[in-house]
Amino acid sequence: MTERVVIVGGGTAGSVLANSLADEVAAEIDAGDVEVVLINDSEEHVYKPTWLYVPFGEKTPEDAKRPLNDLIDGRVELMIDRVSAVDTDAETVSFDGGRDDLAYDHLVLAMGAQVTPEKTPGLVEGGHHFYGPEATAALREALAEFTEGHLVMSVIGVPHMCPVAPLEFPLMADTWLRERGLREDVEITYTYPINRAHGIESVAEWVGPLMEARDITVETFFNPERVDPDDTVVHTVEGRELSYDLLVSIPPHDGSDVVRDAGLGDDGWVDVDPATLEATAAENVYALGDIADLPTSKAGSAAHYAATSLADRLSSVVRGERPTAEYDGKTVCFIESGEDEATYIAFDYEEEPTPKPPSTLIHWSKLGYNQSYWLTARGVL
Amino acid sequence: MSDTQLEADVTVNAVGSSCPGPMMDLIGKAKDVDPGTVIRLQSSNEGTEPDVAEWAEESGNELLEVLDRGDHWELYVQIND
Numbered sequence: 001m002t003e004r005v006v007i008v009g010g011g012t013a014g015s016v017l018a019n020s021l022a023d024e025v026a027a028e029i030d031a032g033d034v035e036v037v038l039i040n041d042s043e044e045h046v047y048k049p050t051w052l053y054v055p056f057g058e059k060t061p062e063d064a065k066r067p068l069n070d071l072i073d074g075r076v077e078l079m080i081d082r083v084s085a086v087d088t089d090a091e092t093v094s095f096d097g098g099r100d101d102l103a104y105d106h107l108v109l110a111m112g113a114q115v116t117p118e119k120t121p122g123l124v125e126g127g128h129h130f131y132g133p134e135a136t137a138a139l140r141e142a143l144a145e146f147t148e149g150h151l152v153m154s155v156i157g158v159p160h161m162c163p164v165a166p167l168e169f170p171l172m173a174d175t176w177l178r179e180r181g182l183r184e185d186v187e188i189t190y191t192y193p194i195n196r197a198h199g200i201e202s203v204a205e206w207v208g209p210l211m212e213a214r215d216i217t218v219e220t221f222f223n224p225e226r227v228d229p230d231d232t233v234v235h236t237v238e239g240r241e242l243s244y245d246l247l248v249s250i251p252p253h254d255g256s257d258v259v260r261d262a263g264l265g266d267d268g269w270v271d272v273d274p275a276t277l278e279a280t281a282a283e284n285v286y287a288l289g290d291i292a293d294l295p296t297s298k299a300g301s302a303a304h305y306a307a308t309s310l311a312d313r314l315s316s317v318v319r320g321e322r323p324t325a326e327y328d329g330k331t332v333c334f335i336e337s338g339e340d341e342a343t344y345i346a347f348d349y350e351e352e353p354t355p356k357p358p359s360t361l362i363h364w365s366k367l368g369y370n371q372s373y374w375l376t377a378r379g380v381l
Numbered sequence: 382m383s384d385t386q387l388e389a390d391v392t393v394n395a396v397g398s399s400c401p402g403p404m405m406d407l408i409g410k411a412k413d414v415d416p417g418t419v420i421r422l423q424s425s426n427e428g429t430e431p432d433v434a435e436w437a438e439e440s441g442n443e444l445l446e447v448l449d450r451g452d453h454w455e456l457y458v459q460i461n462d
Binding site for chain 1: 397398399400401402404405408411412432435436439440441
């Protein structure tokens with residue numbers, strides 16, 4: 001009998017898993033013992049970190065996309081459709097488009113995170129963000145027209161995709177504005193919800209002095225509850241008000257109603273064992289990448305490393321062997337710090353990161369990795 | 382194990398979440414509830430209590446009580462106007 005592995009989501013997590021698994025169990029697939037199905041709601045794979053560079057004219061939204069068909073191993077069955085429901089008792093997934101339900105032996109949920117700016121009143125009308133092709137293109141236009149006033153980068157949603165993006169944007173904007181001779185006419189403020197500049201303590205300690213040196217004001221304990229787009233004011237839960245001329249936010253994020261409806265996680269993120277990535281509420285269900293409720297950041301590297309661990313586990317499972325591979329929370333994030341420099345952090349469930357001094361070499365390494373990412377998606381790198 | 386006379390209107394279970402998850406869950410709930418609501422925040426992260434105490438003072442809300450439940454803490458926070 002054929003063991004069917006169904007992967008929902010063709011982002012970094014789903015693609016790396018599909019390709020790694022197809023490679024590991026190639027012989028079993030060829031023999032008809034194992035089937036790997038990757039379901040995605042679009043024919044394109046999107047590398048989301050590209051969007052950060054669009055407002056500064058360094059990339060275009062098109063640069064973030066490649067056809068999934070070109071990236072996915074030929075042994076994987078690619079299905080373009082949107083999963084509307086998961087039944088963990090019947091072990092099936094259902095589709096929006098009327099396609100017959102698909103049975104699974106092993107299900108991996110990797111649908112990523114969604115941004116929900118509409119959850120903060122006034123934010124859609126009053127603010128910009130860079131989490132999406134249209135949004136980041138609109139921000140590019142707004143930034144191009146922005147010559148003076150108050151630029152506010154406000155972190156509203158935690159957790160969010162890419163833990164360091166909210167630090168990178170104001171640091172890159174600072175350099176971008178300096179290069180255009182506009183910096184003296186622009187005030188930059190960065191806001192964060194808790195009592196320091198970042199959730200990871202060592203990153204907060206590193207970035208605080210850097211922000212100060214770049215003349216970026218840091219406001220902490222700042223939790224916007226609504227935006228007044230007419231008066232261009234952000235109002236917070238703490239009763240504070242902040243006027244802006246250009247508001248860029250990290251919007252609230254959400255998981256998936258499919259997860260909630262399936263009873264796999266009340267908040268839309270899948271509750272999982274952090275090491276095995278197995279869902280806590282159902283057998284033979286796993287979650288990877290941003291949709292998994294893991295005690296690490298929602299980062300592409302976390303998705304990548306977790307996917308390779310899960311490929312090892314699943315290849316053991318489908319062969320009837322005892323799985324031993326575990327994910328240790330490994331995450332690596334480059335951090336663009338402006339002035340054509342960058343640093344990086346590496347951490348796992350146990351170890352806090354220590355940011356290194358930024359350098360031009362690391363900046364170019366990040367730009368280089370953005371190209372070689374396509375090898376990661378193929379499961380090569 | 383201690384007990385309390387307080388009754389929470391809402392419970393936020395953030396046991397297992399790493400910092401700043403529990404406090405963010407609390408703040409997220411605080412945005413949705415009416416003034417006077419008492420939220421019971423459950424957290425297994427030892428940094429939650431000082432962070433929530435500081436946030437409550439900053440935001441004009443009140444940390445009423447903290448109970449040690451062995452494998453987690455319960456923080457009772459009243460959301461004010």
